[in-house]
Amino acid sequence: MAASSAVSGVTRRWLDRFASLTLRTKLALVYTGVFALGGALLLAANYAMVSASLEMRGVELSTTAVIPNGDPAETLVAPAPTVPAQTGEAAPVTGWEETEPLAVLVDDYQVGVLSDLLLNSVLILLGVTLLAALAGWVIAGGPLRRLHRVTDAARTLSENDLHSRLDLHGPDDEFRELGDTFDGMLSRLERAFDSQRRFVSNASHELRTPLSVQRAALEVPLAQDRVPDDLRPAFRRALDSVARSEALISGLLLLARSDRGLARTEEVDLAEVVHGAVAQQAGAAEEEGVDLRLDVEPAPVDGDPVLLEHLVRNLVENAVRYNTADGWVEVRVRTAAGRTVLRVTNSGTEVRDAEELFEPFHRGDAVRLHRDRPGSGLGLSIVRSISTAHGAKATARARPEGGLVVTVGFPEL
Numbered sequence: 001m002a003a004s005s006a007v008s009g010v011t012r013r014w015l016d017r018f019a020s021l022t023l024r025t026k027l028a029l030v031y032t033g034v035f036a037l038g039g040a041l042l043l044a045a046n047y048a049m050v051s052a053s054l055e056m057r058g059v060e061l062s063t064t065a066v067i068p069n070g071d072p073a074e075t076l077v078a079p080a081p082t083v084p085a086q087t088g089e090a091a092p093v094t095g096w097e098e099t100e101p102l103a104v105l106v107d108d109y110q111v112g113v114l115s116d117l118l119l120n121s122v123l124i125l126l127g128v129t130l131l132a133a134l135a136g137w138v139i140a141g142g143p144l145r146r147l148h149r150v151t152d153a154a155r156t157l158s159e160n161d162l163h164s165r166l167d168l169h170g171p172d173d174e175f176r177e178l179g180d181t182f183d184g185m186l187s188r189l190e191r192a193f194d195s196q197r198r199f200v201s202n203a204s205h206e207l208r209t210p211l212s213v214q215r216a217a218l219e220v221p222l223a224q225d226r227v228p229d230d231l232r233p234a235f236r237r238a239l240d241s242v243a244r245s246e247a248l249i250s251g252l253l254l255l256a257r258s259d260r261g262l263a264r265t266e267e268v269d270l271a272e273v274v275h276g277a278v279a280q281q282a283g284a285a286e287e288e289g290v291d292l293r294l295d296v297e298p299a300p301v302d303g304d305p306v307l308l309e310h311l312v313r314n315l316v317e318n319a320v321r322y323n324t325a326d327g328w329v330e331v332r333v334r335t336a337a338g339r340t341v342l343r344v345t346n347s348g349t350e351v352r353d354a355e356e357l358f359e360p361f362h363r364g365d366a367v368r369l370h371r372d373r374p375g376s377g378l379g380l381s382i383v384r385s386i387s388t389a390h391g392a393k394a395t396a397r398a399r400p401e402g403g404l405v406v407t408v409g410f411p412e413l
Contacts, residue, residue, distance in 0.1 A: 024140045031136030032129060039125045043118075050117055054110040146175045150182055162190035193259075201256040204249045211249070215242045251378035254310055255360070258385040262304050270299040270308065270340055270410075271333050277312040278331060285320045285329065290346075292320070296333035299340040301410045303390045311386040312342070314379040315406055319346035324402070338412035348403035354396040357404075358384045383408070 021029070146168055153166055165186060168179030218239050221227045227235055274296050285292045301308070319329040327347035334341050351357070361377040380396070383406070387394040392410040399405060 024137065024144050027140035027144075028133060028136040031140070032133040035132040035136075036125070036129045039129060043121045043125055046121065047114065047118060051110070051114055054113060143173075143175055146179065150175075150179060153182070162186055162193060197256050197259055200252055204253045204256065207249050208246070211242055211246055215239065215246075218242065248378070251382060254307075255378060255382050255385055258307055258382065258389045262307075262389050265302050265304060267300050268303055268305045268308055270301050270312075270342060271296040273305070273308050273312050274331055274333055274342070277309065277316045280313060281316045281320050284317075288320060288323060289325050289327070290320050290323050291326075291328040292316075293328060293330040295330065297335065299333045299335045299342075301340050301390070303410075307386045307389065311383050311408070314383050315342075315344040315408075318379045319344050319404070319406075322346070322404075323348045327403075340410040342408040342410070343405065345399070345405045346403045347399075347401070350402050351398040351404055354398045354404055357396060358394070380406070 149166055149168065153164070165183045166179045167183065168176050218235050222232070222235055222239075274294070278292055278294055282292060316329065316331060319331075323329065323346055329344065329346045332341075332343045332345075334343075357380045360381040380394075384394045387408050390410060392408050394406065394408045396404055396406045
């Protein structure tokens with residue numbers, strides 16, 4: 001019972017190891033195993049046929065062979081050595097000397113032939129099996145390369161490169177069918193995302209006009225002092241609501257623009273962009289009692305200067321807005337190995353899941369959602385969208401002491 005359990009445990013471990021192998025390795029091993037099994041069966045059949053043939057021939061030889069004097073060859077005899085005569089001539093053969101029985105010699109011959117056959121056949125089978133393993137590895141790699149193209153495309157796919165297609169070539173097989181199906185899915189996704197972006201852009205443009213009318217309808221009576229005192233708070237709240245709506249629509253327009261990608265790019269010094277954004281937020285930081293720290297160096301990047309300005313401004317504005325009294329914000333720009341890294345760190349309240357803040361309209365916990373902290377929840381969504389359009393990667397992590405560390409890594413120029 002214990003032995004059976006040990007055997008089953010070993011078998012299970014080998015099965016687990018086999019299951020963890022790559023598909024190409026599995027196919028190569030299957031090819032090799034099938035070839036080795038077929039070769040072993042062929043070797044066994046060949047060995048059996050040769051053995052049977054030798055045995056039959058040996059029986060015929062031992063029963064029909066005769067010695068020179070015509071007697072049945074029950075024993076194998078050979079001439080005795082000649083003895084030189086006194087006259088210098090060879091003495092005639094006078095008799096035969098008995099040697100091994102013929103059946104024994106036949107058996108030795110059969111064993112020798114079969115041993116040589118078995119050894120040579122096994123060596124040849126091992127060599128050919130190794131060649132079969134190599135051939136199986138190469139053959140399995142051909143079709144799987146097309147499968148790897150599908151895998152790589154799915155891994156790197158995002159809403160910004162849905163225009164790319166696999167366009168697999170080769171025989172009309174299952175891999176070609178998979179590639180064509182994947183291309184069809186990309187086409188449907190591209191149409192859906194384009195439709196969504198157009199809707200957001202068009203809706204945002206259409207909403208700006210009525211909001212401008214509402215703002216004018218509220219500001220004109222207030223400016224002309226034609227609003228009763230008891231209605232002034234309501235007018236102010238309405239104006240604040242209009243301002244929030246306008247900010248939201250501006251954010252949606254910017255998000256739609258960055259999602260469409262970059263129409264043109266130029267070399268931009270990110271350090272200058274950071275200086276401008278920090279100067280714009282200096283007044284707000286002073287009102288909030290937030291210490292703005294700047295540590296930058298010249299860092300050229302390839303991109304859209306307007307979108308990069310929005311990216312930096314949103315980061316600094318968020319860091320100042322979602323902070324604590326007597327808090328601080330540190331903005332750093334560094335270039336290393338051709339890559340530019342922008343990092344904005346701020347003090348603040350504890351953040352549970354920093355990555356969720358990149359989702360549109362997600363502003364975090366109850367503290368961040370407080371009505372005294374205005375915002376549409378699009379700031380970091382715009383940051384990530386602009387980063388992706390520039391081939392950069394935006395990440396965020398929560399500080400153990402509270403606050404956030406947002407990093408944007410730009411590719412090599």
